[in-house]
Amino acid sequence: MSPVVSASRLHKRYRGFTAVDDVSFDIDGGRCFGFLGPNGAGKTTTLRMILGMTPMTDGRLSVFGLPMPAEGRAIRARIGVVPQADNLDPDFRVDENLEVHARYFGIPAAEARRRIPALLDFAALSERRGAKTDTLSGGMKRRLTIARALINQPELVMLDEPTTGLDPQARHVIWAKLAELKAKGTTLLLTTHYMEEAERLCDELVIMDRGRILDRGSPRELIGRHVEAEVIEIRGGDDGTFAAFAEARGCRLECQGNSLYCYSRDVAPLIEHLRQRPDVFYLHRPAGLEDVFLRLTGHELRD
Amino acid sequence: MRGDWTIPRPGRGALAVWQRNLRVWRKLLAPAAVMNFGEPTLYLLGLGFGLGAFIGTMSDLSYQTFLASGIIASSAMMTASFEATYSVFTRMGVQRTYDAMLATPLTLDDILAGEVLWCGTKALFSAAAILIVALLIGAVAGPQALFALPVAFLAGLAFAGPALIMSAVATNYDFFNYYFVLAVTPMLILSGVFYPVETLPEVMQSVVHLLPLTHAVALTRPLVAGLPLETPLLHLAVLGAYAGLGFYAAVVLIRRRLLV
Ligand SMILES: Nc1ncnc2c1ncn2[C@@H]1O[C@H](COP(=O)(O)OP(=O)(O)OP(=O)(O)O)[C@@H](O)[C@H]1O
Numbered sequence: 001m002s003p004v005v006s007a008s009r010l011h012k013r014y015r016g017f018t019a020v021d022d023v024s025f026d027i028d029g030g031r032c033f034g035f036l037g038p039n040g041a042g043k044t045t046t047l048r049m050i051l052g053m054t055p056m057t058d059g060r061l062s063v064f065g066l067p068m069p070a071e072g073r074a075i076r077a078r079i080g081v082v083p084q085a086d087n088l089d090p091d092f093r094v095d096e097n098l099e100v101h102a103r104y105f106g107i108p109a110a111e112a113r114r115r116i117p118a119l120l121d122f123a124a125l126s127e128r129r130g131a132k133t134d135t136l137s138g139g140m141k142r143r144l145t146i147a148r149a150l151i152n153q154p155e156l157v158m159l160d161e162p163t164t165g166l167d168p169q170a171r172h173v174i175w176a177k178l179a180e181l182k183a184k185g186t187t188l189l190l191t192t193h194y195m196e197e198a199e200r201l202c203d204e205l206v207i208m209d210r211g212r213i214l215d216r217g218s219p220r221e222l223i224g225r226h227v228e229a230e231v232i233e234i235r236g237g238d239d240g241t242f243a244a245f246a247e248a249r250g251c252r253l254e255c256q257g258n259s260l261y262c263y264s265r266d267v268a269p270l271i272e273h274l275r276q277r278p279d280v281f282y283l284h285r286p287a288g289l290e291d292v293f294l295r296l297t298g299h300e301l302r303d
Numbered sequence: 304m305r306g307d308w309t310i311p312r313p314g315r316g317a318l319a320v321w322q323r324n325l326r327v328w329r330k331l332l333a334p335a336a337v338m339n340f341g342e343p344t345l346y347l348l349g350l351g352f353g354l355g356a357f358i359g360t361m362s363d364l365s366y367q368t369f370l371a372s373g374i375i376a377s378s379a380m381m382t383a384s385f386e387a388t389y390s391v392f393t394r395m396g397v398q399r400t401y402d403a404m405l406a407t408p409l410t411l412d413d414i415l416a417g418e419v420l421w422c423g424t425k426a427l428f429s430a431a432a433i434l435i436v437a438l439l440i441g442a443v444a445g446p447q448a449l450f451a452l453p454v455a456f457l458a459g460l461a462f463a464g465p466a467l468i469m470s471a472v473a474t475n476y477d478f479f480n481y482y483f484v485l486a487v488t489p490m491l492i493l494s495g496v497f498y499p500v501e502t503l504p505e506v507m508q509s510v511v512h513l514l515p516l517t518h519a520v521a522l523t524r525p526l527v528a529g530l531p532l533e534t535p536l537l538h539l540a541v542l543g544a545y546a547g548l549g550f551y552a553a554v555v556l557i558r559r560r561l562l563v
């Protein structure tokens with residue numbers, strides 16, 4: 001099967017500044033593909049180029065096998081978009097937002113009204129269908145934006161930081177909805193700077209920083225490839241004794257902010273050592289994408 | 304110059320944008336009606352009867368008829384100018400409505416064509432309201448006045464073009480003050496709405512004949528007064544040129560602003 005999105009050597013330059021620098025990737029159908037990267041990595045710019053909302057400076061892009069930008073209209077007709085910043089229409093009620101958006105896709109009003117109840121149900125907003133959008137909470141707005149992105153029954157849904165700014169509960173609700181969508185065979189493309197989100201949802205992801213792709217793979221592959229299995233994080237650092245002890249046992253150490261990260265395949269002796277150090281506050285956890293990111297870039301994901 | 308200078312090719316999507324605006328307008332019908340009927344009523348009763356008592360006739364028309372026909376044209380200008388500046392700027396910027404639209408099959412050409420059509424429609428609505436008020440005070444000569452409505456629509460398109468250019472280059476709402484003070488208000492005062500253009504000095508007259516409102520008034524007045532039109536094709540051509548060239552320039556500039 002040919003990929004849903006195929007990008008080859010994409011570049012985006014703003015005057016002197018390169019926002020996206022030689023980025024290539026293929027996204028297969030029915031999967032969740034992620035762009036993980038910190039602020040300014042070029043995630044939104046890449047998404048906008050896929051939609052034809054930002055012209056690319058250089059490179060080749062095809063979506064559903066159609067060339068972008070030549071077939072922009074036809075391509076966008078088959079995509080649903082959840083933008084980074086909510087742009088619901090404040091002049092309309094919840095259900096009207098869906099109706100009006102359907103018109104932009106040329107969906108007849110009767111057909112739109114037929115689709116809306118199921119979408120409101122999916123977004124758990126049936127009760128609020130008559131509410132003005134500016135009376136909705138952040139989480140509700142996000143769910144409405146997702147419902148809106150589904151009005152055209154898209155084959156591909158692109159979500160730009162779908163859960164940024166939401167509380168953990170609202171975030172979990174969104175994750176469940178996205179898993180539901182994926183189970184129905186919709187291809188998902190999402191950007192995030194939450195490694196937990198990427199780990200949970202993405203089958204495959206690319207790690208981006210400063211406009212470049214640093215590596216790609218499944219979360220498991222990336223972790224296996226770049227970091228040791230387990231991490232001990234010392235918050236607030238230590239006086240040097242632990243660092244020396246760990247180093248002597250062949251552990252890899254990284255300093256970041258006022259935390260010391262110690263990566264190892266066998267942490268038992270280290271834990272033993274720390275048990276006798278009540279003054280040191282430590283955290284022991286399996287390695288994650290955040291550690292991969294730190295390894296690849298030398299700086300933390302959240303900045 | 305850099306930028307995408309391709310001739311705009313709007314499609315049916317423009318109608319979806321037009322419908323969206325109509326739908327918002329319908330929600331705000333009450334305040335819109337107060338505005339559309341209240342203002343001209345004040346003008347026609349206040350100025351029309353007040354000044355009319357002194358003036359009697361102007362250019363061989365009753366002053367009410369003279370003024371009503373002028374205000375029909377100038378309200379088309381006002382309505383379209385406000386819509387294509389403040390309202391368009393809001394949808395394009397703060398409200399991010401265009402961002403949402405551009406992620407659908409709509410193109411910028413569709414969106415802006417829809418906006419311009421909407422400006423024309425709104426101009427027609429306000430002209431219709433004034434025509435009704437004018438009819439009630441006996442300032443309308445006959446059914447020929449109905450043709451003032453399509454003229455108001457065209458005038459709406461003509462004023463939408465330049466106003467849209469202002470939206471393309473504006474950095475904030477205050478910027479529009481320049482446009483209204485330096486372009487819209489002078490037209491309102493100089494283009495024959497309140498008194499005939501012929502009373503102006505010759506030099507001024509030749510400048511005033513370049514302005515779209517002058518031509519909108521020149522078409523509207525005989526239609527409302529039941530008189531034969533003079534050089535209608537010229538007037539239509541000027542309004543059409545403002546609409547077409549204004550739209551084209553605005554599309555090029557807004558492409559440069561949004562599609563980056
Ligand atoms: N219109 C523009 N003009 C100039 N520079 C821009 C423009 N849009 C984006 N950039 C720059 O391009 C870079 C990438 O921006 P982009 O929005 O794609 O990042 P991002 O990965 O989505 O970040 P975030 O997590 O903050 O949303 C940033 O440095 C940004 O300042």
Ligand SMILES: [Mg+2]
Nearest residue numbers: 043044084160
């Ligand atoms: Mg972004």
